[in-house]
Amino acid sequence: MAASYIGEFEQMVLLAVLQQGEEAYAIDVRKELESSAQRPVSRGALYRTLDRLEAKGYVTWQLEDGSPIPERGGHPMRKFRVTGAGVEALRASRSALLKLWRGLDAVLDES
Amino acid sequence: MAASYIGEFEQMVLLAVLQQGEEAYAIDVRKELESSAQRPVSRGALYRTLDRLEAKGYVTWQLEDGSPIPERGGHPMRKFRVTGAGVEALRASRSALLKLWRGLDAVLDES
DNA sequence: CCTCGATAGTATACAATGTATTCTTCGAAA
DNA sequence: TTTCGAAGAATACATTGTATACTATCGAGG
Numbered sequence: 001m002a003a004s005y006i007g008e009f010e011q012m013v014l015l016a017v018l019q020q021g022e023e024a025y026a027i028d029v030r031k032e033l034e035s036s037a038q039r040p041v042s043r044g045a046l047y048r049t050l051d052r053l054e055a056k057g058y059v060t061w062q063l064e065d066g067s068p069i070p071e072r073g074g075h076p077m078r079k080f081r082v083t084g085a086g087v088e089a090l091r092a093s094r095s096a097l098l099k100l101w102r103g104l105d106a107v108l109d110e111s
Numbered sequence: 112m113a114a115s116y117i118g119e120f121e122q123m124v125l126l127a128v129l130q131q132g133e134e135a136y137a138i139d140v141r142k143e144l145e146s147s148a149q150r151p152v153s154r155g156a157l158y159r160t161l162d163r164l165e166a167k168g169y170v171t172w173q174l175e176d177g178s179p180i181p182e183r184g185g186h187p188m189r190k191f192r193v194t195g196a197g198v199e200a201l202r203a204s205r206s207a208l209l210k211l212w213r214g215l216d217a218v219l220d221e222s
Numbered sequence: 223c224c225t226c227g228a229t230a231g232t233a234t235a236c237a238a239t240g241t242a243t244t245c246t247t248c249g250a251a252a
Numbered sequence: 253t254t255t256c257g258a259a260g261a262a263t264a265c266a267t268t269g270t271a272t273a274c275t276a277t278c279g280a281g282g
Contacts, residue, residue, distance in 0.1 A: 005238075005239090005269075005270095006119070007118065007119055007238080007239050007240075007268085007269090008117070008118055008119040008122065008204070008239090008240090009239075009240060009241090010239075010240095011119070011208075012207065012208075012211060015208075015211035015212065015215070016211060018215055018218065019211065019214070019215070025259095026259080026260080027258090027259080032211075036207055036210040036211050037207040037210075037211075038203075038207065041241090042241060042242055042243085043242095043259080043260075044241065044242055044243070044244090044260095044261090044262090044263095045240065045241045045242070046241095047259090047260065047261075048239090048240075048241075048261095048262095049239085049240075049241090051261090052238090052239075075246090075247065075248080075258080075259040075260045075261090076259080076260095077258095077259065077260090078259085078260080087218060087219070090219060091219055091221050092149075093119070094208075094212065094219055095221060096123065096147055096148040096149065097122075097123075097126075097205075097208065099147040099148075100123060100126035100127060100130065100143075100147050100148075101126065101205065103130070104126070104129055104130070107129065107198060108198070108201060108202055108205055110202050110206060116240075116241095116267075116268090118239085118240090118267080118268050118269075119239095119268090119269090120268075120269060120270090121268075121269095136230095137230080137231080138229095138230080152270090153270060153271055153272085154230085154231080154271095155231095155232090155233090155234095155270065155271055155272070155273090156269065156270045156271070157270095158230095158231065158232075159232095159268090159269080159270075160268080160269075160270090162232095163267090163268075186229080186230040186231045186232090186275090186276070186277075187230080187231095188229095188230065188231090189230085189231080
């Protein structure tokens, strides 16, 4: 059964995919994460998480609709896309955080 | 060694403690969470998380500075307080989320 | 007194998530 | 054809999330 819970890293990965536009390559997602979250992200961690998000129905992917362009490596690249359910999950956790942050700006704003 | 990682639930618990003012009772934290995050929180889950936050140095607590007031139960109540490190951790994850949300309002705002 | 129920917290156990390291492949450069 | 780099998969284990069951103490009834 799909848990309704969404972890912190899963959340960030989903957001990073959205940031890339309609579709995103794992590598770009990784760059986005490292830049926004200021922490290293190993490829393994990222792919594991993407797989779990797929299992929950929060992302889908398809192979680069390749033409005869030679893929840049042994495996063809995958293009990820966030599903409606994924967006829904993001809305829910954002809503909760916004409520919890309310009134704490003085404490939480980085000066 | 203290992991620098802070989970989603830990984050919400910290915020809920702050919402109660200087000091918070576990029971009130629980109510705050259930109301803001729209999900049930068992006592076990909450105390477990508070203990872990304490181990990381993100919260401290002390017993109700009791006078002869009879505690309302078998155990005296604990008053929790978020430490400076805890606030710092919250700032970091908030900062990351704000960056990742940037530009996605159209998608994420609940209409 | 002694039992019962409610309350605050603890202990235990297990599921889900987070993360790094180690393979596999396959094209391209040497 | 050998080596190297890239994209991804597999494996393994640490950390978090969460529920259920257990303790201990106070007050009310009897």
